[in-house]
Amino acid sequence: MQNMTADVGAQIRKGVVEYCALGILSREPMYGWRLSEELVERGMIASIGTLYPVLGRLKDRGLITSYAGESGSGPVRKYYKLTPAGEAELSEFRRQWEPFTRSVQDIVAGDDA
Template sequence: MTVDVGAQLRKGVVEFCVLGLLEREPMYGWQLSDRLVKAGMIASIGTLYPMLSRLRNQGLVTAYDEASASGPVRKYYRLTAEGDAQLETFRLQWGPFAATVHDLVGKDES
């Protein structure tokens, strides 16, 4: 049985990538999806909306409607204070975690 390592790694961090993008600016779903697909973090927009729903239920993001000059009203997502705190916790743990994993599985380059 072959394990899709990339999928397992993405699964663990993609929600924090969404929080990181929303920390920069509020975004609507298609914007988020485009950025995440281009970065190889999700396969399609279909995986984004269930994730946004979970993040909203956890109180990490909120949504609001905004008129669009180029079409229908768009639902924008933004980070909440709780989401910001969760993202900061992730950042504090990510560096040491990644370094530990590298120490355990990395090859000596000597």
Template sequence: MLDDVTTQLRRGVVEFCALGLLAAKPMYGWELASALTDRGLIASIGTLYPLLGRLRDRGLIVTFEQQENDAPGTSAGPTRKYYRLTDEGEAHLAAFRSQWGPFTRNVTEILEKGLAS
């Protein structure tokens, strides 16, 4: 039963966690998936790409390709597809951030104290 709760909580916030990571810096898929799996927010990289597709379809992120550079003086590495936020993505994340603090404070207060204030 607790696993079901955790799954529902993840589904509710993983989109915003991905946007938050991309707000810090553009990332390629594997890098983003690692950051989210390391924190237990997605099960595998396979669950990330459908999410990224939905975010792109909604205009919240865009992709660009960039060739990785190895150490100076060596040949360049592979070309990777990176993801970054759009202005709409920044606004969407900002709206979520403005709601998240009050929401989590209210939930924590209710869980810890009930309705007594």
């Protein structure tokens, strides 16, 4: 049974990790390592190696862009930020997320709709 629970968690994370990255980037542009630390800390990804495919998909969809920026403590870093399309996508996700999670909670808790 525990393996099934782990699989559910992995599927849930897989479904929302891109939106979590957009949410973090909506606060401020940041470089990949820092973004990965934020996502690892919250249990959304396992390591930085998991992040780059996510960033690639977001970039391919036009939801983020990257630019070279001074780090203040070393070499120039590649920073990521939301595009207007990314802001719109995140806004739509936020609009749908709360009622969705409320419905899921009601269903799995056994509450009547």
